[in-house]
Amino acid sequence: MxxxxxxxxxxxxxxxxxxxxxxxxxxxxxxxxxxxxxxxxxxxxxxxxxxxxxxxxxxxxxxxxxxxxxxxxxxxxxxxxxxxxxxxxxxxxxxxxxxxxxxxxxxxxxxxxxxxxxxxxxxxxxxxxxxxxxxxxxxxxxxxxxxxxxxxxxxxxxxxxxxxxxxxxxxxxxxxxxxxxxxxxxxxxxxxxxxxxxxxxxxxxxxxxxxxxxxxxxxxxxxxxxxxxxxxxxxxxxxxxxxxxxxxxxxxxxxxxxxxxxxxxxxxxxDVGSWHAVWELSDKDGQGNAARGAAVFEDSRNCNVTTDRALVALEGVDDLVVVATQDAVLVSRQKDANGLKRLVATLKNVAPQVTEDHIKVHRPWGSYQSVDNGERHQVKRIIVKPGGRLSLQKHHHRSEHWIVVRGAARVTVNELVKTVHENESIYIPIGAVHRLENPGKIQLELIEVQTGSYFGEDDIIRIEDDYQRT
CATH class of the missing domain: 3.90.550.10 (Spore Coat Polysaccharide Biosynthesis Protein SpsA; Chain A)
Structure with missing residues (x-):
């Protein structure tokens, strides 16, 4: 046997x-x-x-x-x-x-x-x-x-x-x-x-x-x-x-x-080693166009569109790759995989962030996504999985305001532990020790508004963490 x-x-x-x-x-x-x-x-x-x-x-x-x-x-x-x-x-x-x-x-x-x-x-x-x-x-x-x-x-x-x-x-x-x-x-x-x-x-x-x-x-x-x-x-x-x-x-x-x-x-x-390979493996219309997401083709042939959210409309073009994410758009010739390799190498020097991370960042407890940012503020959309919780943490340079839009959040702020429901909010001052948890059975969704002088991830001072990131 x-x-x-x-x-x-x-x-x-x-x-x-x-x-x-x-x-x-x-x-x-x-x-x-x-x-x-x-x-x-x-x-x-x-x-x-x-x-x-x-x-x-x-x-x-x-x-x-x-x-x-x-x-x-x-x-x-x-x-x-x-x-x-x-x-x-x-x-x-x-x-x-x-x-x-x-x-x-x-x-x-x-x-x-x-x-x-x-x-x-x-x-x-x-x-x-x-x-x-x-x-x-x-x-x-x-x-x-x-x-x-x-x-x-x-x-x-x-x-x-x-x-x-x-x-x-x-x-x-x-x-x-x-x-x-x-x-x-x-x-x-x-x-x-x-x-x-x-x-x-x-x-x-x-x-x-x-x-x-x-x-x-x-x-x-x-x-x-x-x-x-x-x-x-x-x-x-x-x-x-x-x-x-x-x-x-x-x-x-x-x-x-x-x-x-x-x-x-x-x-x-x-081995799906290029966008051309993705096009080869995808379903196509009568003109050879493939689309994942919202796309419209007019007088265009053998094009490949992938889009997260925005509608992509192509007119009068052939053999193009268009990939639109929430923070970057690629327009490339279908068969020039080496050209994309050279482009990414250039981007690593001039704009490394767009080669490393998406606007939506995955974490073991869920994800967060930047919605808006300015010199003294940043807005994020945060999703916490059922049973998930963030680290017990504090910040030296920013305060946070959380508004729950779906589910219920268990929030710790210093000695206070409080359940915050949909359409309710809570404020976390600079320096406060705090934690966000999802005790429910559906995803917790909230909007976080940060205000302060610095918003880098290295301003997260973890005190306790389920994922051993302290």
Missing amino acids: NKRIIPLIMCGGAGTRLWPASREVHPKQFLPLFGVRSTFQDTLIRVSDAALFERPVIITNNAYRFMVLEQLAEIGLEADVLLEPMRRDSGPAIAAGAAFAQTRDKDAIILALAADHVVRDTAAFVAACREGLNAAQAGHIVTFGVQPERPATEYGYISPGDVISGQVRAVAKFVEKPDAETAAGYVKSGYLWNSGNFMFRAAVLLDEYRKVDAGSVETVADSVAKAGSDLGFIKLDTDTFAAAKSISIDYAVMEKTSRTAVVPVACGWS
Whole structure:
């Protein structure tokens, strides 16, 4: 009987190729780009059949940990969540996942998946996993080679070699992203897209990694052995993990090992690496236009619009991407993904805030959104989840006035504890120790008016905090 597979979901990347929707603190894997669920959630559902897959392991970072828990809860799944102290690329991340999986099962079989990929044919993907399982158990590091739908220049390719068993082939060679002419030749010669997803025995992957960089493997293993528990998360040890060399799994293992194998699969796969890729995967009108949000097209073709709130109207244009968020608007040519990469690099110098955060900022207790601000005031809309509460805190430079517009708030101001209902308000003076809680079963929504001389987040002096941010 075959072993069940432990899915290892990697979701620590920033995903700025889909700016301005995707940003450093809320990247593309957590966005609902193609329906109501995020690609992270779809990835988890894809590997949720208990007959084949075990409880997943998720590796992410401190900034995304509560988004991970929230999105797991929304789809009714549970997982072990590992927290990287810092980014070290996919090599150390996968090594940490493999070392942790061995604490559950020393003979663990792992399926390492990126959280931001799309698979339109789940049945074909699962069938490929079953096809590759025997090869993985036999000691091969199995990658999934996608049957090309076009001569893509944005993917690396795999040249399949001799048959190992069934549909599983040896890997003759990996090749980097080609130009258009070379890509056409690869497709004609039967090459496969390199999906960057792998299946392997944990022990085999770690042994092959040690041959290249034994020091990094040992420091990562130490970071797992010394990991602590933090609000139910597994927090890898900082000092030991930091000593690992930052490197991708491709360079660390896949391009050097003799144990690689490939399973060809046609499953409607995409790494959603550009707005053009989003357009390709989206429903379109008769003129090839795709829209998420309110959009009107007149004499326009092959355009892609994503908008949070404002109506976007296009007239007399072709092959454009327009992405409108509440604080930024992108207008770009459809196929120039490198141009967007250059633009985001420029923005990081001239306007870094718009690459890092949205106006709506997610917190473990809910979210807040800036509505208006001036030299001596700032207005925010605050949402607190049922049962959620902010830290017990104070400010040195601002006072706050809270007006409840939905639900009921339990408010602490120094020694006073008071319930504030809809259409009621309360004032928090400068220096007062205060806390906001939602004791109800519906979302608490309020408007916060701040007045003072400084409104930075570093003026929050936390005294107690449920999320250990003091």
